[in-house]
Amino acid sequence: MTIHTDIAILGAxxxxxxxxxxxxxxxxxEFVVFERAPEVGGTWRDNTYPGCACDIKSDxxxxxxxxxxxxxxxxARQPEILAYLKGTTDRFGVRPxxxxxxxMQRAEWDAGAALWRIQTSGGNYTARVLISGHxxxxxxxxxxxxxxxxxxxxxxxxxxxxxxxxxxxxxxxxIGTGASAIQFVPEVQPLAQQLTxxxxxxxxxxxxxxxxxxxxxxxxxxxxxxxxxxxxQWLFGVAEARFVSFTNxxxxxxAESIGRKHLEAQVGDPALRVKLTPTYRAGCKRILVSDxxxxxxxxxxxxxxxxxxxxxxxxxxxTQDGKEREFDVLIGGTGFDAxxxxxxxxIYGADGRSLMEVWNPHMQxxxxxxxxxxxxxxxxxxxxxxxxxxxxxxxxxxxxxxxLDALSYMDTTHLAALEPTPQAQAAYNAAxxxxxxxxxxxxxxxxxxxxxxxxxxxxxxxxxAASFRLALRHFDPALYRGRLSPKRLPPLLSKERAEx
Numbered sequence: 001m002t003i004h005t006d007i008a009i010l011g012a013x014x015x016x017x018x019x020x021x022x023x024x025x026x027x028x029x030e031f032v033v034f035e036r037a038p039e040v041g042g043t044w045r046d047n048t049y050p051g052c053a054c055d056i057k058s059d060x061x062x063x064x065x066x067x068x069x070x071x072x073x074x075x076a077r078q079p080e081i082l083a084y085l086k087g088t089t090d091r092f093g094v095r096p097x098x099x100x101x102x103x104m105q106r107a108e109w110d111a112g113a114a115l116w117r118i119q120t121s122g123g124n125y126t127a128r129v130l131i132s133g134h135x136x137x138x139x140x141x142x143x144x145x146x147x148x149x150x151x152x153x154x155x156x157x158x159x160x161x162x163x164x165x166x167x168x169x170x171x172x173x174x175i176g177t178g179a180s181a182i183q184f185v186p187e188v189q190p191l192a193q194q195l196t197x198x199x200x201x202x203x204x205x206x207x208x209x210x211x212x213x214x215x216x217x218x219x220x221x222x223x224x225x226x227x228x229x230x231x232x233q234w235l236f237g238v239a240e241a242r243f244v245s246f247t248n249x250x251x252x253x254x255a256e257s258i259g260r261k262h263l264e265a266q267v268g269d270p271a272l273r274v275k276l277t278p279t280y281r282a283g284c285k286r287i288l289v290s291d292x293x294x295x296x297x298x299x300x301x302x303x304x305x306x307x308x309x310x311x312x313x314x315x316x317x318x319t320q321d322g323k324e325r326e327f328d329v330l331i332g333g334t335g336f337d338a339x340x341x342x343x344x345x346x347i348y349g350a351d352g353r354s355l356m357e358v359w360n361p362h363m364q365x366x367x368x369x370x371x372x373x374x375x376x377x378x379x380x381x382x383x384x385x386x387x388x389x390x391x392x393x394x395x396x397x398x399x400x401x402x403x404l405d406a407l408s409y410m411d412t413t414h415l416a417a418l419e420p421t422p423q424a425q426a427a428y429n430a431a432x433x434x435x436x437x438x439x440x441x442x443x444x445x446x447x448x449x450x451x452x453x454x455x456x457x458x459x460x461x462x463x464x465a466a467s468f469r470l471a472l473r474h475f476d477p478a479l480y481r482g483r484l485s486p487k488r489l490p491p492l493l494s495k496e497r498a499e500x
Contacts, residue, residue, distance in 0.1 A: 002117075003124070003125050003126075004126045004130065005032050005127050006031060006131050006492055007028065007030065008125060008131070008409075009494065010033075010131065010132045010134050011035060011133035011135070012037075012045070013040070013045075014042060014085070014396055015042075015133030015399075017033075017085060017094060018130075018400050020092075021065070021066075021092045024093060024097075027493075030096075032099050032125070032127075034104050036101050036104075038101055041082045041085050041277060042085075043135060043137055044081045045085075047158070047159050047180070048078060049180060049183070050183075050237070053077045055179065056392075057073060058071035058073065059082070059228060060235045060236060060239065061361050061393055062367050062393065063393065064232070065398060066088050067228045068392055069221030071213055072212060072213055073210055073212055073213060074209075075210045083298055085308070086132070088456070101122055102120040102123070103122075103482040104120050104343075104346060107346060109169070111375075111417075113126075114376075115128060116129070116130040116415045130378070131379075131380065132343055133381075134249065134341060134342075136459065138341065138342060139337050139340075139342050140158075140160060140332065140334055141334055141336050141337040142334055145309050145310075145312055150312070151314075152314045152327065153328045155330040155332075159336070160358055165329060167188055167192055168192075170193060170253070170328040171196075171329070173327040174196070175309070176200070176333035176335065177201075178288075179288055180333050180335070181333030184294040186199060186293060186295070188331070188386070194278070194301055196303045197302065197303070197304050197305065198309055198316075198317070199381070201285070201446060201447075203285060203287075204276070204279055204282045204283075205287075205294065206258060207258070207260055207262070207289070208289060210291065211345060214371070216484075233286050236394070236465075239390040239391070240465060242255075243464050245283065246283045246439070247439075250275055255283075267294050270306060281444040284441060284448060285448040301308070305319060307321045308320045336449065338386075338450070340356070351373060356370070361452065361453065361456075362458050363452070363459075364383050366420040366424065366428050367471065368383050368385035369472070370419065372420050372421065372422040372424075375419040378406070379399075380400065380403075383459065385468070386460050386461065387460070395461070395469075401472065402472040402475060404493065408475075408483070408493050411491040413491055413493055414484065414485055414488065414489065415484065416483050416485035418480055420479055442455070
């Protein structure tokens, strides 16, 4: 049996839940949310490594329509964020729309019926509209190292932390020094007999200055929500101001000076400082924030290795200088494959090609949200929507508003299908790449997950977050082509539903 719904949403993280809540608030009843896991949460459900926390301040990293006055720290911890997402799901009545344990296996556009035909592990569906809330940081990425797969000890990635492995007294190797590693390394260091961190390129690390929130603050925000909204606006403005360090040479050097002073204050050993000093411009890779990563590396049971790994043999890791080190546990802190999202392999457009085929060699979309050749498909946090300085939740909410405008346009014009024109998409991306080609993210002297296999930045938005929202403030029909329905379709959104 095939079940029909007006709107199908993929993923129950921030993006998918935000879309679902906004539909619910518009009175829409005919929608479902496919989630492969048994619970909501997305990346905040999957990442449970020790020390896991957000690097955007709590008051900013939440839905604008659902502030949380009870954050216990300036930077929220993973369990709190997951609890927030679960609570928000219940508070806004989204749970009846969830289809947990439903992994989407294939989605094909049926041009004749103007429907998406969707196969999931929990059954088959059709939907007029498919909205992907499948974020880019889903698929863990391991480096291509000979013998890595045959490591004879215990091995896991930070995004799939194995809590059954007791690290106490073990010889632990960590590959990678990205955003996850700098959080879990200080947690692993006191447990391990020996901790060896393999670093490819030193990250820029800025002071975090985290601290608990007071009960008085929490009580004040509960009683006067306006104060928290003002705090959110203030934090947003501060984050936007920091963007200038990516575009202005003087401010970039000032930011680098802060990073170097932070390193000098926390690492006394000159040789170790040299290893930890970045050799590329700040911002080229993701800038990290931590107050305990550097101190962890100075402990007597920690070694930082900068020679490249050439091979893994049994329990041993071999580096380019010929040294072999033996380990009991190997942990990958090597991030995600952001430029090859798994969802692209299973969505097939109007010409029968998968999104992965169409995106070869580059991901691209119009406003990071709609894709030529894929009618009635919308993406949240799609190509060139990530930020290096502000909250991705802000970007997701801008896209959600834009999608609602697009659905409203389909209703008022009685369209069965809508997609961007190839010309509009090409022009939009040409302008984006012109800006990005001269930016620190491309010209900063590093390699990063921002770049695809050809060196093109297909992940980041090159301007302030506010400019993204401004660009999506109004839906522009001139950038799209639509297909009229031969019969009167029930509205996807309607005034009657909103008032019901």
